[in-house]
Each structure stands twice: as C-alpha cells, then as structure tokens.
Amino acid sequence: MESVLVSPANYNLFGFLPLFLVALLLTVGGITAFIYIAVRRLAPLLRANPDPRFDRIPERIFGFLRIWLLQWRHPRYIRAGVIHILLFAGFLVLGAQTISMMFWGISENFSLPFMSGPLGHVYNIIKNYAGTWVLIVVVIAAYRRAISKPERYLVPPKYGKDHTSEAILVLGFIATLMITENLFDASLIAANMQKGLHAEFRPPLTLVWFFTPLLKSASLSFLQGLHLVAYYIHDIIFFVFVCFLPFGKHFHVVTAIPNVFFKRLDTGTVKPVKHGVTDEQLDDLESFGVKKFEDFTWKHMLDFYTCVDCGRCSDNCPANAVGRPLSPRFISIKGRDYAFKHYPLNGKLVEGEPLIGSIYDEDEIWSCTTCGACEQECPVTIEYINKIVDLRRGMVDEGMVPQSLQKPLSALEKRGNPWGKMERKRADWAKDKEFAAETSVKLFEKKESADVLYFVDSISSFDDRMQEVAQSTARVLAAAGEDFGILGKTEKDSGHEARRFGEEMLFMDLRDQNSDAIAAFDPKKIVTSDPHAYNALKNDYTDMPPVEHISQTILQKVKSGQLKLKPVEDAAKVYTYHDPCYLGRHNKIYDEPREALDSIPGLRRVEMARYRDRSFCCGGGGLMLFYEPEEEQRMGVLRVQMADEAGANVIVTACPFCLVNMEDAIKVAGLDGKMEAIDLAELIDRHTAD
Ligand code: SF4
Numbered sequence: 001m002e003s004v005l006v007s008p009a010n011y012n013l014f015g016f017l018p019l020f021l022v023a024l025l026l027t028v029g030g031i032t033a034f035i036y037i038a039v040r041r042l043a044p045l046l047r048a049n050p051d052p053r054f055d056r057i058p059e060r061i062f063g064f065l066r067i068w069l070l071q072w073r074h075p076r077y078i079r080a081g082v083i084h085i086l087l088f089a090g091f092l093v094l095g096a097q098t099i100s101m102m103f104w105g106i107s108e109n110f111s112l113p114f115m116s117g118p119l120g121h122v123y124n125i126i127k128n129y130a131g132t133w134v135l136i137v138v139v140i141a142a143y144r145r146a147i148s149k150p151e152r153y154l155v156p157p158k159y160g161k162d163h164t165s166e167a168i169l170v171l172g173f174i175a176t177l178m179i180t181e182n183l184f185d186a187s188l189i190a191a192n193m194q195k196g197l198h199a200e201f202r203p204p205l206t207l208v209w210f211f212t213p214l215l216k217s218a219s220l221s222f223l224q225g226l227h228l229v230a231y232y233i234h235d236i237i238f239f240v241f242v243c244f245l246p247f248g249k250h251f252h253v254v255t256a257i258p259n260v261f262f263k264r265l266d267t268g269t270v271k272p273v274k275h276g277v278t279d280e281q282l283d284d285l286e287s288f289g290v291k292k293f294e295d296f297t298w299k300h301m302l303d304f305y306t307c308v309d310c311g312r313c314s315d316n317c318p319a320n321a322v323g324r325p326l327s328p329r330f331i332s333i334k335g336r337d338y339a340f341k342h343y344p345l346n347g348k349l350v351e352g353e354p355l356i357g358s359i360y361d362e363d364e365i366w367s368c369t370t371c372g373a374c375e376q377e378c379p380v381t382i383e384y385i386n387k388i389v390d391l392r393r394g395m396v397d398e399g400m401v402p403q404s405l406q407k408p409l410s411a412l413e414k415r416g417n418p419w420g421k422m423e424r425k426r427a428d429w430a431k432d433k434e435f436a437a438e439t440s441v442k443l444f445e446k447k448e449s450a451d452v453l454y455f456v457d458s459i460s461s462f463d464d465r466m467q468e469v470a471q472s473t474a475r476v477l478a479a480a481g482e483d484f485g486i487l488g489k490t491e492k493d494s495g496h497e498a499r500r501f502g503e504e505m506l507f508m509d510l511r512d513q514n515s516d517a518i519a520a521f522d523p524k525k526i527v528t529s530d531p532h533a534y535n536a537l538k539n540d541y542t543d544m545p546p547v548e549h550i551s552q553t554i555l556q557k558v559k560s561g562q563l564k565l566k567p568v569e570d571a572a573k574v575y576t577y578h579d580p581c582y583l584g585r586h587n588k589i590y591d592e593p594r595e596a597l598d599s600i601p602g603l604r605r606v607e608m609a610r611y612r613d614r615s616f617c618c619g620g621g622g623l624m625l626f627y628e629p630e631e632e633q634r635m636g637v638l639r640v641q642m643a644d645e646a647g648a649n650v651i652v653t654a655c656p657f658c659l660v661n662m663e664d665a666i667k668v669a670g671l672d673g674k675m676e677a678i679d680l681a682e683l684i685d686r687h688t689a690d
C-alpha cells in the first residue's frame with residue numbers, strides 16, 4: 001500500500017545507516033537473551049525428582065483450556081478476575097500484532113497469513129479495541145497495586161520486601177507498548193491523510209482514534225520521526241519486557257502454560273514418596289521426602305516459578321487467618337527466591353542446602369491442616385499439600401517431629417490408634433448394653449459377615465462423645481435396612497493423618513492391616529461417617545469395594561423410601577451445614593449432606609459466608625487434634641462466628657473431628673446456650689420415623 005512515511009525497515013539513519021540492521025540486532029539479541037535466561041531457569045528442574053505427568057492427555061487438554069484459556073478460576077475474585085481476564089484476552093489478541101511489528105522493522109511487507117484481506121480488517125478493528133482496553137485496565141491495575149492496595153497483596157515484614165514496584169514496572173511496560181503501538185499507527189494514518197492517501201479505518205473510541213486528530217496538522221518530518229521513535233521504543237520495551245519476565249512473578253506469563261497443563265488431576269490423595277519407587281523398594285531409599293531444594297519434583301519447582309503472588313491462597317488459608325506461622329503464598333515465593341539465588345544466571349549453581357531452618361520453619365510446615373483451600377483457589381493450579389507432606393516426610397526422616405505428636409504417633413504404631421487404647425476396646429460402643437438392646441451390630445471378630453462394612457475409625461471408636469456418633473450411624477444404617485457389621489478389634493486407624501503427617505511407613509502398615517481385614521470380611525460396600533477414613537479408603541487404599549460416606553447412604557435411602565424422616569423437632573431452630581474439607585473440597589461431596597438435611601420436613605437451613613468449596617477448615621482432624629500450634633485464635637472459633645453471623649443456631653457437621661472442634665469452639669467463643677453442634681448422622685437418627 002502506498003504510504004507517505006518511510007517504514008522502519010527501509011529508513012536509513014543519517015542517510016546511510018539502514019535501520020533494519022538495528023531491528024535485526026534487537027530481535028536476534030532479545031530472543032537469544034530470553035532463551036539463555038529461560039535455559040538457566042530450567043537448570044534446577046533438570047536436577048529435580050521425577051514426576052510423570054504425561055498421562056490422561058485429553059483430560060489435561062480440557063483442564064488447560066478451561067483454566068488457562070478461559071481463565072476459569074479468576075472470577076472467584078470478581079474485580080481482580082475481570083481485570084486479569086481483560087488483560088489476558090488483550091494479550092492473546094495483540095500477540096499477532098506484536099509479532100508482526102517485530103518483523104516490520106526487518107521487512108516492511110511481513111504479514112501473518114490472516115492479517116491481510118477482509119480478515120485482516122476485522123483483526124485490525126479488534127486489536128485496536130484490545131490495545132485500548134488493555135491500557136485502561138493497566139491504569140486500573142496500577143491504581144489497585146499502588147494506591148488502594150487490597151490486603152492480600154501486602155507482604156508482612158517477616159516475609160521480606162513488598163513486590164509492588166515490580167508490578168508497577170511491568171504495568172508501565174505494558175502501557176508503553178500500547179501507547180507506542182498506537183502512535184506508530186496514528187502517525188502513519190495522519191501523514192497519509194495529509195497527502196490524501198488511503199487512511200486505515202480508526203474504530204471509534206480507540207487509542208488510534210484519539211491520537212490521529214491530534215497529529216493531523218503536525219509536520220511530515222515530525223510524523224516521520226514519531227513513526228520511527230514509537231516503533232523503536234515499542235521494540236526495545238518489548239524485548240526488555242520479555243527478558244524481564246523470568247526475573248520475578250511475571251514469569252507466569254510463560255510458565256503458567258505448562259504448569260496448568262501438568263496440573264494435579266486427582267484430589268484427595270498425596271503423591272508417593274518417590275515416583276517410580278514401589279512400596280517394597282522404599283526401605284532401600286537413603287533419604288525420605290524433601291530436605292534440600294533438589295528433592296522437590298520438577299513440577300513443584302515449576303509451581304514456584306509460576307506463582308503470580310496474587311495472595312488468593314493465603315487469603316483462604318485458615319492457618320494464615322488464625323495467625324499460625326504459615327502463609328502458602330510465601331512457601332512459593334521463598335522457593336522461587338531460593339531457586340533464583342542458588343541457580344544464578346551467571347556462575348556456579350549451588351546445590352544441597354537444607355530447606356528447613358533456612359527458608360522454611362518447622363512450625364510453618366506443621367501448621368497446615370491439608371484442607372486444600374489454597375489449591376482450590378489458585379488461578380494457576382499451584383500445589384501445596386504434596387509439597388508440605390514431602391517436607392514433613394523429610395522432617396520425620398530427620399527426627400524433627402513436634403513433641404506433642406510423638407506420643408500419638410508411637411501409639412498409632414503400637415496400638416493402631418493415637419490414644420494408645422487397647423485394641424479389644426475398639427467395639428465397646430457397639431457392646432454398650434442400652435444401645436445393643438435396640439440395635440444389633442455384627443462383629444467380624446465373632447466371625448459374623450455382612451453386606452456392608454461400617455468402617456468406624458479411631459475417634460468414633462474411642463472418644464466418649466464420638467461414640468454417640470458411631471451409635472447414631474449404626475441406628476441409621478439399621479433403620480435403612482442395611483445388613484452391616486464392623487471389624488471390631490481387627491480395625492486399625494485408617495492412617496489418613498499419619499500419611500499426611502509424613503509417616504508413610506506407618507501409614508502403609510495400617511493400610512495393609514486394614515486391607516487384609518477388609519478383604520477377609522469381604523463386604524459389598526463400605527460405609528463410614530468419618531470423611532478422613534472415607535478419603536483414605538477411597539483415595540489412598542487400593543482394591544477396595546465401593547466406599548460411601550454416611551451422608552450419601554442416607555440420601556439414597558431417603559430417596560428410595562427405605563429411610564423415612566419425621567418433621568423437625570424444633571422448627572424455631574436455624575441450621576447451617578459446615579463442609580468438612582475431606583468430604584467437600586477433596587471429594588466434591590457438597591450436595592448429598594445438604595439434600596439429606598433438607599429432607600427433614602420443616603428444617604430451616606442457611607448457608608454461611610464461606611461454604612462448599614470455600615468452606616473454612618474447623619482446625620483439622622486426626623493428628624491435628626494433638627498438635628499445639630502457635631496461633632492467635634482457633635480456626636473453630638472463626639467458624640462458629642461465621643455460623644452465628646449467618647443467623648444459625650445449629651451447626652451440622654458430617655465429620656467427628658469437625659464436631660470435636662466445633663463443640664470446643666462454641667465454648668471458647670462464648671456461644672454456649674446460643675449455638676450447638678451436631679453430626680448429620682445424629683440429626684438424622686433423631687428424626688428417623690418409627
Ligand atoms: S492446605 Fe489449607 S492449611 Fe494448608 S496451606 Fe493450604 S489453605 Fe493453608
């Protein structure tokens with residue numbers, strides 16, 4: 001197309017220096033520098049532990065399209081989400097334009113296949129709007145980062161320096177790119193208009209539409225200068241921006257693509273101690289878990305590079321909320337900083353420094369309840385539970401186990417329960433005279449068999465209060481017509497928490513004993529009222545018959561008419577349901593307990609501010625009950641306050657550990673008499689029609 005201005009590719013500076021050489025140098029230099037930096041950043045990943053993630057490709061593609069391309073998780077924070085989606089969409093649209101501009105400095109006629117003809121015109125209109133909305137969004141984002149500063153962006157002093165300046169610098173780069181690109185176009189259009197030549201269409205209200213009238217009466221030499229200067233500022237900033245990415249959180253622009261593609265596909269379970277090493281070979285391992293940086297898997301290192309520093313994980317982390325020394329965001333940031341420091345761009349790579357005591361603290365790693373809120377929220381699918389469990393495995397291997405956990409762990413090993421109670425007492429709740437007079441529970445230890453195995457697990461077997469939940473569960477199963485029994489003294493703790501506390505060998509021992517007992521009982525299905533047992537049997541054990549949580553059984557039986565419920569005892573009470581982490585987030589069982597509750601005629605139910613996949617952990621179950629963390633308040637207290645704020649006076653849980661924490665928290669929060677907690681099985685038991 002005829003043009004008044006000389007293009008950057010054809011311009012000779014001072015009449016003899018072809019500018020295309022400068023563009024060529026910038027392009028080759030920029031790309032080479034980026035490749036060099038990226039390869040150096042890859043160095044730790046090449047020394048990392050293996051992690052096979054090339055399985056289930058269709059599922060991975062689907063997840064990638066949903067989470068990366070459609071930015072599925074971003075609107076969970078609506079303002080920040082919309083800003084990010086607009087920026088991301090703008091980047092996708094402007095990618096073709098940016099590549100073209102890079103080459104226009106070398107060859108005036110460079111064109112991507114779809115950028116000429118009618119498709120090119122449509123693209124031009126879209127990219128003009130994209131450039132404009134990106135600039136507007138950049139201004140809003142800069143205001144949020146620098147002035148309004150949402151709390152989750154703040155960096156507590158103990159975690160180092162604030163990252164605002166990096167964010168503002170990058171937003172400045174993007175704004176400059178948008179402005180220079182449009183000045184480059186507008187100067188050409190203005191010059192062509194002056195000479196009556198064809199002028200590109202300027203979509204209304206776009207940057208080019210604003211700039212062109214401002215330049216219409218400028219001299220041709222000014223427009224020529226502006227055209228070239230805008231081009232080269234754009235080119236230089238573009239390569240500076242690209243090469244700056246691997247120096248901080250903006251590396252996610254690149255690493256989020258593989259990170260989301262290789263995301264963890266299964267929730268509930270934890271990674272093996274070492275991929276490719278069988279259970280039988282574990283004894284031969286010289287070291288367990290993560291002790292030094294290189295013990296992480298390559299995917300976990302990629303996570304560190306990908307963290308956007310958005311603070312969503314920590315904003316939802318119950319440990320962080322109650323002042324425990326854990327903020328998941330900084331697990332990533334500290335990991336990334338470690339990689340940058342020990343794997344520098346120039347010079348020797350430093351390997352092998354122990355992580356605990358240098359960048360992570362023991363209490364920080366023990367503070368996690370493995371509730372999964374952080375992983376649920378992260379827009380770029382960063383994992384925490386596996387990393388934390390791996391770090392705990394390393395600490396256990398080094399004998400770094402908190403004092404308060406040593407006794408329950410040793411009791412688990414000796415007696416199969418953390419309280420150290422005698423095995424023969426495990427079924428005492430079922431032998432209680434009053435209870436047994438009404439409900440008969442078959443006992444495997446008496447060689448009785450049944451279709452359904454009720455797996456009770458330790459807390460409901462031994463804790464006085466939770467034995468009431470076990471009895472309610474048994475009565476509900478009996479009322480629903482199930483032929484069921486329990487393992488009795490042959491049942492051991494499911495080992496769920498032992499595994500998550502890094503005691504893999506102990507977990508394997510408990511799992512094997514339970515698996516043998518279950519295989520000998522040979523049930524058609526297993527029912528449990530404990531979400532931790534449910535999760536272990538379903539996701540940690542192998543070759544199990546179908547496993548159900550009691551809430552699922554209740555709902556099926558109500559729907560089939562085998563379980564009939566009478567109207568709510570006290571219609572004035574307002575109920576709310578607390579999602580246990582290992583039922584909800586880890587196993588996606590959200591609806592069944594709610595529907596089971598709603599099937600009690602006349603029951604009034606409200607939702608708390610945080611519910612379903614944003615539920616707030618009660619404080620953790622299993623061994624967490626024995627751990628005494630440093631904290632400002634209890635998670636359970638925050639949770640019962642949420643129930644109070646929702647206008648509820650009964651919290652219904654579906655997990656014995658939640659019930660312990662809630663009942664305790666009600667007292668601590670001073671809500672005794674105003675609020676009560678009850679297990680779903682107990683509530684259904686009370687409302688079973690005769
Ligand atoms: S799993 Fe829960 S407690 Fe642990 S870091 Fe994540 S949000 Fe915090």
Ligand code: SF4
Nearest residue numbers: 307308310311313378
């Ligand atoms: S881990 Fe994910 S949610 Fe947490 S700060 Fe990083 S990007 Fe945000």
